[in-house]
Amino acid sequence: xxxxxxxxxxxxxxxxxxxxxxxxxxxxxxxxxxxxxxxxxxxxxxxxxxxxxxxxxxxxxxxxxxxxxxxxxxxxxxxxxxxxxxxxxxxxxxxxxxxxxxxxxxxxxxxxxxxxxxxxxxxxxxxxxxxxxxxxxxxxxxxxxxxxxxxxxxxxxxxxxxxxxxxxxxxxxxxxxxxxxxxxxxxxxxxxxxxxxxxxxxxxxxxxxxxxxxxxxxxxxxxxxx
Amino acid sequence: xxxxxxxxxxxxxxxxxxxxxxxxxxxxxxxxxxxxxxxxxxxxxxxxxxxxxxxxxxxxxxxxxxxxxxxxxxxxxxxxxxxxxxxxxxxxxxxxxxxxxxxxxxxxxxxxxxxxxxxxxxxxxxxxxxxxxxxxxxxxxxxxxxxxxxxxxxxxxxxxxxxxxxxxxxxxxxxxxxxxxxxxxxxxxxxxxxxxxxxxxxxxxxxxxxxxxxxxxxxxxxxxxx
DNA sequence: CGCTGTGTTGAATGCCGTCAACGTCGGTGG
DNA sequence: CCACCGACGTTGACGGCATTCAACACAGCG
Numbered sequence: 001x002x003x004x005x006x007x008x009x010x011x012x013x014x015x016x017x018x019x020x021x022x023x024x025x026x027x028x029x030x031x032x033x034x035x036x037x038x039x040x041x042x043x044x045x046x047x048x049x050x051x052x053x054x055x056x057x058x059x060x061x062x063x064x065x066x067x068x069x070x071x072x073x074x075x076x077x078x079x080x081x082x083x084x085x086x087x088x089x090x091x092x093x094x095x096x097x098x099x100x101x102x103x104x105x106x107x108x109x110x111x112x113x114x115x116x117x118x119x120x121x122x123x124x125x126x127x128x129x130x131x132x133x134x135x136x137x138x139x140x141x142x143x144x145x146x147x148x149x150x151x152x153x154x155x156x157x158x159x160x161x162x163x164x165x166x167x168x169x170x171x172x173x174x175x176x177x178x179x180x181x182x183x184x185x186x187x188x189x190x191x192x193x194x195x196x197x198x199x200x201x202x203x204x205x206x207x208x209x210x211x212x213x214x215x216x217x218x219x220x221x222x223x224x225x226x
Numbered sequence: 227x228x229x230x231x232x233x234x235x236x237x238x239x240x241x242x243x244x245x246x247x248x249x250x251x252x253x254x255x256x257x258x259x260x261x262x263x264x265x266x267x268x269x270x271x272x273x274x275x276x277x278x279x280x281x282x283x284x285x286x287x288x289x290x291x292x293x294x295x296x297x298x299x300x301x302x303x304x305x306x307x308x309x310x311x312x313x314x315x316x317x318x319x320x321x322x323x324x325x326x327x328x329x330x331x332x333x334x335x336x337x338x339x340x341x342x343x344x345x346x347x348x349x350x351x352x353x354x355x356x357x358x359x360x361x362x363x364x365x366x367x368x369x370x371x372x373x374x375x376x377x378x379x380x381x382x383x384x385x386x387x388x389x390x391x392x393x394x395x396x397x398x399x400x401x402x403x404x405x406x407x408x409x410x411x412x413x414x415x416x417x418x419x420x421x422x423x424x425x426x427x428x429x430x431x432x433x434x435x436x437x438x439x440x441x442x443x444x445x446x447x448x449x450x451x452x
Numbered sequence: 453c454g455c456t457g458t459g460t461t462g463a464a465t466g467c468c469g470t471c472a473a474c475g476t477c478g479g480t481g482g
Numbered sequence: 483c484c485a486c487c488g489a490c491g492t493t494g495a496c497g498g499c500a501t502t503c504a505a506c507a508c509a510g511c512g
Contacts, residue, residue: 056362064362081351082344087358118308124350125307131357132313136282136290138364139408143500174459182365187500189460205458205509369468399490410469415492431477431490 002048005072007119015113022109023099034076034090034098041078041086043100047071050096051158051170055179056088065179067127068093068170070158079103080120093170138182146181147191148220151201155210164202165211173206195219228274231298233345241339248335249325260302260316260324267304267312269326273297276322277384277396281405282314291405293353294319294396296384305329306346319396364408372407373417374446377427381436390428391437399432421445 002008003016025048028034034045037057052069066088069075078086101109110117137146151168159166174185174192181188192208195201200216202209210216228234229242237245251274254260260271263283278295292314295301304312327335336343363372377394385392400411400418407414418434421427426442428435436442 056358058362058366060366062366064365066358066361078351080347081354082348083351083355087355121306121347121350122308124347124354125304125309128307128350128354128357129309129313131354131361132282132292134361135292135357135364135408136284138361139290139405140284140286140288173457175457179365182361184501185459186461186502189458190500193460203459400492401490411491412470412493413468416468419492429491 002046007046007072007074007123008115011113011115015115018112019101019109019116020099022105023101025097025099028092028096028098030092030095032092034092034096035086037087037089038085041076041084041103043076043102044074044079044106045076045090046074046099048097048099050098051093052096053091053093053176054088055091063179064182065176067130068154068158074120074123076100077120077124079106080117080124093172143181143183143187144191145220145222147177147183147188148216150177150180151208151210152213152216152220154208155213159210162209165209166213167207167209171206172208177208228272233272233298233300233349234341237339237341241341244338245327245335245342246325248331249327251323251325254318254322254324256318256321258318260318260322261312263313263315264311267302267310267329269302269328270300270305270332271302271316272325273299273301274323274325276324277319278322279317279319279402280314281317289405290408291402293356294380294384300346300349302326303346303350305332306343306350319398369407369409369413370417371446371448373403373409373414374442376403376407377434377436378439378442378446380434381439385436388435391435392439393433393435397432398434403434 003011008016023046028050034052035041035043037055047069049071051071052075054066054069054075056064056066058064069090075090076086078084110120137149141149154168154172155166158169160169161167174188177188178185192201192203195216196203198215200210200212200219202211229237229239234242249272254276260278261267261269263281273295275297277297278301280292280295280301282290282292284290295316301316302312304310336346363375367375380394380398381392384395386395387393400414403414404411418427418429421442422429424441426436426438426445428437
């Protein structure tokens with residue numbers, strides 16, 4: 001069932017069994033924390049089902065959503081970065097199921113299954129790249145484009161086809177989108193209203209449906225500066 | 227001479243010799259590119275002397291400075307992230323000297339010297355963390371605070387004591403600072419002028435001296451929002 | 453039925469980007 | 483040596499985008 005994940009491609013069955021035998025599976029109800037920012041990192045995780053919000057809290061109490069984790073992805077991999085605490089909190093956006101391994105097992109696991117190590121480092125590399133892309137976007141783009149990009153990204157990573165378009169597969173508020181894009185819920189609300197008027201999206205309570213991805217793309221790429 | 231670097235602590239002499247025997251040393255004159263964004267990644271580097279600007283170019287031709295690399299730090303470590311191209315360009319900010327290893331040697335090197343691997347991954351983890359901090363700052367802070375933070379960081383990482391204060395050890399323009407903080411050279415110029423008036427910094431052509439780090443810190447931490 | 457969380461919309465403020473003009477420094481070549 | 487030129491820096495004026503402040507609407511829930 002999980003052998004199809006990109007992380008596990010190229011593993012032999014016995015290696016998979018080896019990993020699974022040492023994993024713990026757990027269920028995390030919606031809105032609970034899987035781990036907390038600055039808490040001692042004692043395990044790393046693989047999300048089997050659900051969606052997780054990775055949140056950083058500033059000293060002033062403002063929240064920033066660093067990313068969403070989707071089914072099949074690793075998270076909480078502080079151990080692979082030589083960290084002893086988690087740099088952010090992980091909150092279940094819906095009911096979730098995840099595997100976890102104790103960090104003490106990391107050396108043993110990677111020694112036995114080198115693909116686990118390489119896959120983890122590739123994941124970290126991708127996240128570094130994505131995060132740097134985000135910095136570039138925040139430096140160069142207007143709010144409107146950033147919100148459009150964020151929506152497209154959500155749709156691509158967690159979209160579900162419906163009759164009216166592609167719906168984001170978990171509850172998400174205007175406030176959440178604002179915290180992803182570095183703006184306010186007011187501005188997000190205004191933008192979504194305007195886009196709904198133009199027939200690009202359809203909104204709802206904790207719900208967003210993108211009806212015209214291409215139209216959104218045009219907004220995302222349309223640059224006013226320069 | 228290089229055994230004192232954090233990267234190499236805990237290595238035996240023979241391991242160090244093994245690494246050095248396979249390294250190539252080269253000199254990069256000021257303003258030359260060590261490698262280019264999206265170019266094929268065929269080596270990774272260790273900066274022995276100088277300062278390097280890591281730059282990302284947007285499709286629209288705008289530049290963003292992702293970070294500065296200082297002596298003793300690794301850079302261009304695409305291979306450790308499973309990448310085949312460099313995600314950014316590396317430009318020598320001053321005349322530089324760097325060691326480099328071909329990427330093909332990576333498996334052999336890390337197999338023989340595991341500290342190289344763990345040190346590299348720790349570096350990547352730190353950069354991911356720093357980059358995410360930057361996203362948080364860009365989401366929550368005003369321009370003034372971001373520029374103050376950037377200056378403090380530069381001073382801390384590349385500061386040189388002088389009679390008047392701590393000087394940033396390489397030529398840096400207002401434009402550079404603007405590209406680090408996601409603003410314009412105009413705004414940076416205005417801020418620096420205002421700070422000079424208050425006695426916090428002293429400016430100059432391609433030069434910045436921080437005379438009152440504590441005062442700058444107050445500006446960096448002073449939050450207007452919330 | 454009130455309360456809380458969520459969402460919408462209007463109006464006003466202000467930060468900072470944009471446009472513009474000018475000044476200064478340093479290198480280069482005649 | 484000096485004139486020239488380009489890169490770098492400064493400052494003023496203006497305006498727009500997004501935040502801030504405010505009020506209200508609506509849904510879900512106990």
